[in-house]
Amino acid sequence: MDLIEETRTKLGPVGVWLPSAPLAPPANVELWATRRIEELGYASVWSGEGLGSREAFALNGTMLASTGRIVLGAGIANLWARPARTMQGGGATLAEAHPGRFVLGVGVGHFFQAAKAGSDYRPLDQTRAYLSAMDEAAAEHPPRVVFPRVLAAVGPRMLELSAELADGAHPFAQPFEHTPYAREILGPDKLLIPTVSVLLGDREQARASHRQTIGMMRRVAISHYLTGWKRLGYTDSDIDDVSDRLVDGLTAWGDEEAVVKRVRDLLDAGADHVLVSPMGDSLESIVEQLERLAPALAEVTR
Amino acid sequence: MSVGIWTFAFEGKEISAVWDAAAEVEALGFDTLWFGEAMGREAYTHAGVLLASTRTLRVATGIANIARRDPLAAAGAEQLLDQAYPGRFVHGLGGQRVGANPVNAVRDYLTAMDEALPGPRPQRLLAALGPRMLELSRDNADGAHPYFVPVEHTALARETLGPKAFLAVEQAVLLSDDHDLAREHVAFYVKNAPHQQINLRRLGFTGHDLSTVSDRLVDAIVAHHGDQSIADRVQAHLDAGADHVCLQVITGDDRIPLPEWRHLATLVP
Numbered sequence: 001m002d003l004i005e006e007t008r009t010k011l012g013p014v015g016v017w018l019p020s021a022p023l024a025p026p027a028n029v030e031l032w033a034t035r036r037i038e039e040l041g042y043a044s045v046w047s048g049e050g051l052g053s054r055e056a057f058a059l060n061g062t063m064l065a066s067t068g069r070i071v072l073g074a075g076i077a078n079l080w081a082r083p084a085r086t087m088q089g090g091g092a093t094l095a096e097a098h099p100g101r102f103v104l105g106v107g108v109g110h111f112f113q114a115a116k117a118g119s120d121y122r123p124l125d126q127t128r129a130y131l132s133a134m135d136e137a138a139a140e141h142p143p144r145v146v147f148p149r150v151l152a153a154v155g156p157r158m159l160e161l162s163a164e165l166a167d168g169a170h171p172f173a174q175p176f177e178h179t180p181y182a183r184e185i186l187g188p189d190k191l192l193i194p195t196v197s198v199l200l201g202d203r204e205q206a207r208a209s210h211r212q213t214i215g216m217m218r219r220v221a222i223s224h225y226l227t228g229w230k231r232l233g234y235t236d237s238d239i240d241d242v243s244d245r246l247v248d249g250l251t252a253w254g255d256e257e258a259v260v261k262r263v264r265d266l267l268d269a270g271a272d273h274v275l276v277s278p279m280g281d282s283l284e285s286i287v288e289q290l291e292r293l294a295p296a297l298a299e300v301t302r
Numbered sequence: 303m304s305v306g307i308w309t310f311a312f313e314g315k316e317i318s319a320v321w322d323a324a325a326e327v328e329a330l331g332f333d334t335l336w337f338g339e340a341m342g343r344e345a346y347t348h349a350g351v352l353l354a355s356t357r358t359l360r361v362a363t364g365i366a367n368i369a370r371r372d373p374l375a376a377a378g379a380e381q382l383l384d385q386a387y388p389g390r391f392v393h394g395l396g397g398q399r400v401g402a403n404p405v406n407a408v409r410d411y412l413t414a415m416d417e418a419l420p421g422p423r424p425q426r427l428l429a430a431l432g433p434r435m436l437e438l439s440r441d442n443a444d445g446a447h448p449y450f451v452p453v454e455h456t457a458l459a460r461e462t463l464g465p466k467a468f469l470a471v472e473q474a475v476l477l478s479d480d481h482d483l484a485r486e487h488v489a490f491y492v493k494n495a496p497h498q499q500i501n502l503r504r505l506g507f508t509g510h511d512l513s514t515v516s517d518r519l520v521d522a523i524v525a526h527h528g529d530q531s532i533a534d535r536v537q538a539h540l541d542a543g544a545d546h547v548c549l550q551v552i553t554g555d556d557r558i559p560l561p562e563w564r565h566l567a568t569l570v571p
Contacts, residue, residue: 027385053419055371055378057347062386065354081375090344096317097351117372141342144316 004167004191007148008272010071010100013302014263015044016290017075017195017275024053025283027062033283034063038070040294046075046275051113057090064098075170076107076152080117084133092143099145105170107152110222124157131165150191154228159185167191173225175249176266177232183270195275196266199253200289203244206251209279211242256296267302305536305570306334306548308364308472311558313342321355323558328359330567334392336364336548346379353387364447365396365429368407373414384424394447396429398497405434412442427470431501436462444468450491450498452522453538454505460543470546471539476526477562483554484524489515524552533569
């Protein structure tokens with residue numbers, strides 16, 4: 001079995017994405033959450049690195065060492081945090097210590113992160129060069145255990161690059177329609193691991209949360225998530241008003257049954273592994289929703 | 303007496319062998335395990351692996367090169383490891399081959415780390431040889447980790463560092479009678495590491511000492527005349543102001559020198 005198929009089998013249909021980079025919980029709280037999520041039967045836990053609050057390899061290594069089965073995903077490890085050789089070395093070290101339990105998501109981040117690292121921002125070229133440099137490092141120091149590598153991708157060209165130079169794509173903050181769109185570009189074989197915002201609650205609560213996120217994205221001038229929405233047919237007024245259509249596209253909200261239905265729909269539309277990401281302002285409230293969702297999500301098959 | 307083990311030998315070894323070796327270093331009574339970052343494993347990931355496979359041992363990067371990570375990532379890594387393994391991660395940092403002015407580069411890096419994540423952090427020690435990097439170790443970090451140095455350097459380092467900063471000195475040791483291995487070890491650094499040449503000249507070694515890799519130079523860098531010479535050398539560093547001495551066994555091959563570590567544990571408490 002090749003690495004992609006092995007990873008697909010190991011991951012199964014449902015995992016979790018935690019916003020622990022922005023929440024910045026102490027290590028013991030994150031460890032508690034990770035163990036609890038493992039106990040609940042979820043197959044994976046992913047979290048981002050941000051840049052300036054945490055470091056993907058120390059974090060994932062610690063979580064892997066303190067759990068037994070669950071797969072940890074870097075979603076994503078930021079390209080501006082380290083040179084390609086270091087990224088390759090980190091992935092190889094975790095794979096070696098915890099075979100089959102680590103997926104490396106690599107992402108080019110945002111223009112202000114590039115600026116902070118003293119660089120201009122040419123996402124496609126820089127990502128291509130970076131992945132190639134990782135491959136060169138891997139050729140020089142072949143890892144004892146190979147690990148899957150997925151790419152943070154929203155737009156068509158980054159998705160193409162995911163198919164060309166990675167094992168698949170890990171799109172973030174995209175509406176439902178993005179999954180069939182991404183699958184078409186990736187082709188049938190590559191991994192597609194999207195996140196989906198989940199809320200055991202009503203549309204108004206979901207709208208309030210998205211309004212906040214959109215405001216933040218605009219304040220710091222992150223454009224590519226919003227560009228992704230527009231590419232899929234959402235309008236400026238959908239975004240300005242945080243319309244019902246946009247809220248429904250971005251969120252699996254409602255009761256347990258509604259959430260499960262959305263996860264099933266994403267799997268049917270081409271996702272391999274759906275990362276549910278409950279909305280909440282603390283890991284405690286997020287884990288509580290995951291506890292409520294676990295029995296129903298355990299029934300989902302791919 | 304605080305004595306540790308310093309090694310490059312984990313690179314390329316089966317991870318289970320590394321786990322077992324780390325656990326044995328702990329069981330032997332050494333208080334700190336130092337490892338170098340070469341081209342294979344990533345330093346903080348490797349540190350995490352070693353911390354997870356031991357219970358009380360301190361694990362030190364010897365060193366994490368600032369060219370290999372953004373300072374914000376380094377700050378995140380040290381904070382996480384310190385929280386997950388309180389008091390057990392020692393953050394050795396260094397700036398070799400980072401451009402014309404390593405002192406400024408390391409200073410800026412430390413500043414960027416502090417700005418990114420203020421708050422509790424683990425002990426930070428800088429790879430330091432010359433007076434300016436030692437001053438930076440004193441003023442902007444918790445101390446220094448000189449590598450490849452004679453006892454005279456330890457005395458000078460303590461003078462510059464003042465009484466409070468932590469001084470962790472690497473000492474090479476050879477347990478076999480194959481003294482050529484000691485000379486090869488010294489020759490490797492003299493040939494390949496310009497900063498080591500500069501440091502040796504500053505300490506009074508001559509061009510002749512360096513070009514011939516003289517006995518005097520080899521003896522100053524490597525303790526290789528039997529058990530007593532090793533115990534004496536450790537004591538000499540401590541007497542000269544070191545807080546901690548970490549021993550790197552020269553073997554001439556790349557195996558993990560567990561038999562030698564076991565033997566060293568009988569020489570130094």
